[in-house]
Amino acid sequence: MLETALKGRQGYWGLLIFLLALMGVGFVSYLYQFSEGLRITGMSRDVSWGFYIGQLTYFVGIAAGGVMVVLPCYLHDYKAFGRITILGEFLAVASVVMCGLFVIVDLGNLPRMLNIMIYPNPTSILFWDMIVLNVYMLLNIIIGWNVLSAERKGVHYQKWVKVLIYISIPWAFSIHTVTAFLYAGIPGRHYWLTAIMAARFLSSAFASGPALLILLCLIVRKVSNFDPGKEQIRTLGGIVAYAFILNMFFLLLELFTAFYSQIPGHMHSFDYLFGLEGHGSVLAPWMWASIGFAVVALVLLIVPATRRREDTLAVGCAAVIASTWIDKGFGLVIGGFIPNPFGRVFEYWPTTPEVLISVGVWATGFFILTVLYKIVISVKEEVGA
């Protein structure tokens, strides 16, 4: 099947070359970081994780979100999704690759990375996160590849694949739960120390993952003869709507606990993130933008007419992605570090090299996604799906 990725139109090659160029920029920036150390980033003694770990967290969500097409298809026998499960699985593969790269670029001493496996510490959530993410990626590669090649040959995929599919469904929940545990079990970081963290992560994942999938489906339909399907997109729209409402509901629960209890530790990070304490906050405009996008998304997704129209649905999905990206890819991680353990505000903002390295990682993810989707499209066109 791999050969189908080697035959494509100009647009396909153009996109790949463009992504390769961005990967090159990212790689050169990384070499600079590798030689100078992480001091070229905006991170500091006080805000010791930043954009990289935020992006890791966000893309774990996108990866987990893919299960929202797999679960209805295999557990509820919702056959229509059978047409696009492969898109969800390959999106998960590309996302997990990005997650891995964001961890790698964040490490202070990359050559020692294998120490995680040589001296494993089972009480470390990072150790488990590495395991669940890698297994999830393998599951999706094996499942996706086998199901797709069976489809190409016009036969039913083998029985053992079905077993893996059933494993992959709770596994998707596990990757984002474990990722939430990176934060939710740390004493002294009040913004993170909340039992609802994993639930918030999953709701935002199940909104942003399918939202991105809807946009990708619309693009696939536009650039190929394979139509992911009107019904499929509409059902996904419903899933995004429910998940995003839950996501905002969970945020309100956090706000209630913080501001009704009036416990300073619970309020401080929110005060900082939304600029409520008088002193300016570089993140406040972004956090308010996240709320703005959320309002737009809620309106477009809740009103049936706009949810069912594909163009307004697309805008709603883009708003969901923007809102959750700011909230999780940015505010969540940085908000946990501000104020610092001494109650001081020491701000963080990513530097240009830091952003360029991140662009390189995104480009790598989208490069993999493009190649995988090209294979899917070729097979689907071949069998006349």
Place this chain on the structure above:
Amino acid sequence: MGLDRREFLKVAGLAGLLGLGGKAAIDMFAPGELEASMETIPLTEGKRWAMVIDVHKIDETIIKKCVEACHREHNVPDLASKKEEIKWIWKEDYEHSFPERHHEYVGEDVEHGSFLLLCNHCSNPPCCRVCPTKATWQREDGIVMMDQHRCIGCRFCMAACPFGARSFNWGDPRRVLEDEKLKELNPGYPTNQDYPTRSKGVVEKCTFCAERLAKGQLPACVEAANTVKKDALVFGDLDEPDSNVRAVLRNHYTIRRKPELGTNPNVFYIV
């Protein structure tokens, strides 16, 4: 005082190990009179090392001495950058040492008082729990130790430490040797040829001077403080009922930083 033969030999042997005789040896039999900064057992054999900092006794001079002694001992450079700051022990005011205790009517002597902050060597350390490579771990004597040669620089421990005790080498600390401005700030770096300098990309922090304890010496900060004022910093074994730290804790009201988090810090403050 009733001592059986076995106990007598133990104490006498330990006293011999410490090279103590005369009064010091007698002090062993009457721990109440023991000078608090002395040890009842060799510094190499503690079970739960702890430090008591008497805030009434420390002043700017002592604090400065402690910080300097520590940072000289461990080759901690001044990088002239708040963002990249590396510190093992440092001065902090009351409000930011104990943010949850602070209130606006707190007495001036407390509000303007200076505290010495360092790694708490918690008995239940979250940093060790989260480290993916066991590069930071708890020794049998309670010291939360750090292996800068195993650390991969993920900085999970920095996120997990509620006390801001950990520093990261954002850049190469050895650039102090080349950078003209930094050279001026750090005369003689590396100040201790017997202690390793670090590479970039690893976390470091206070180790209660594990390398000095192994030689039977007190931590550098305690030694430095004691040259100015006796017992400003007291270091000893919490596990030993008759130890100096236990005596000090019995006789004074002490507080610890953020005890509500359950990490069980082993640095106490007499306020």
